[in-house]
Amino acid sequence: MTLPITIQEAAAALRAGEISSAELTSAALERIAALNGTVGAFIAVTDDIAMAGAKQADADFAAGVDRGPLQGIPFAIKDLLATKDAPTTANSLILDPAWGAGYDAVAVERIRATGASLLGKLVLSEFAIGAPDATKPFPVPKNPWGLDRTPGGSSSGTGIAVATGMALGGLGTDTGGSVRFPAAYCGHTGLKVTYGRVPKWGCAPLGYTLDSIGPMARSSWDAAAILNAMAGYDPRDPTSSKAPAEDYLAGIEGGVKGLKIGVPVGYFFDHPMLDPEAKSTTLAVIEVLKGLGAEVVEVDLPYSAQAKEANTMTMLTEAFSYHRMDMASRWTDYGSGTRQIIARGAFTSAADYVQAQRFRSYYAKEAAKVMAKVDVLITPTIFEPAQVAANMDLNKRMLSPSYTGPFNLLGYPALAIPSGFSKDGLPLSAQIVGAPFAEALVLRAGHAYQQVTDFHLQVPEIAKQGVVA
């Protein structure tokens, strides 16, 4: 059987009666059984819950009940979010199992209400930060495009599951790039939403003032469908926004004619560590959009190198506040990489933290001036393709650029889309950034690009059996 690889295709096939949710979900579970031991995407697989959801979805279709495009879609949840019918671990020995037991995070509650088939809980970097630690009882995630390469973090399992067709969509979280990194390294689409767009209640924190929950899927259309289910205020999260949510699919076919694209050359395109292919494929994305009618102007977003530092420092200071007591008493229960990164929060002062927030105010004003002149910015998502995991050095990473963190500091929405492949066959990615709450616009731009390219539909060799792109 030819299986659809996008939510959009699957939703159409389900409504045309060409496939059932039970068939789709069974195929996803079979794929998980075949591949999970190799690529390490799932911590827990909830076969019975997934199949019960699928059968309910099929019964609903038969009865004429349609809850929207996620109904009957095999879907999975990053194990940082509480789910009422599966354990929540944060990929850690530290998290009290009682914390996430017996209830759904707001985002999960909303996804469940769509009638999606929930396959289980996905691997992540411990507490959404750090690096895999093979000495701990959790799967080590691997990049399906090269098993020796990092799949990116922290939403590693979601990235792998979507890339391999184990799930057609999933949830990630993003504090400094954790939706966009695995989407980029694994070759699909991921949206970091505006801070406050999706309520965080029921999601274990990393950086309180930066965290966001976002959709990960093959395409911009799919990401829009997922966001439609999740966006909107909830009083349980006081940082969630009362700004009205939109229908993110309503205008997605609107194209980019007249769209003004800002290209921030400084830092984002001239950093000495930027890989030439990461740069050239991003410039090629801009050219494609220009060919579709967009205008392109160079802009300057000053102090973006400092914005990376401010974002990292804010994240680690807030994280260390949350973890300090456990770190003092259970240091070695944390993974090696996790504890060494979070503990950096012990090395900055309270004044440094406040200074980072003063810098944040300044940078936000500078960025607002830029966004008054353009509709979106486009940058590379990653400065190089996925590294060999064994060669990654935590301290050396401090010196590399981050093209994602500045937009967490700003709270802006940012969409990672596949932009091509390196000479070694590894995915590359471009990032489309919008003003606050401009998710519909960045998704429309991403969709326009994906209507004339097919990088987002490429499937790694390891997952090709039974998949037709």
Added chain:
Amino acid sequence: MPVPKDVPAAVRTMLEAAGLSVSEEEFKAFVEMYPMLREATDTLYVEEVRYEEPALVFTPVAPMKGA
């Protein structure tokens, strides 16, 4: 704030103040990391930020009857 002359001593003091007991290998990694972290943090003290208010918001909580 300049990087302290005796980085190992400064790192040891900050780890102790935070209640963290780390291995010798981890301690060496922190000693290697700390000057980079300090220098990165100091880049945030720029003249343009001098009169900025921090991006911090606190909302006073009204009395909660029956709590």
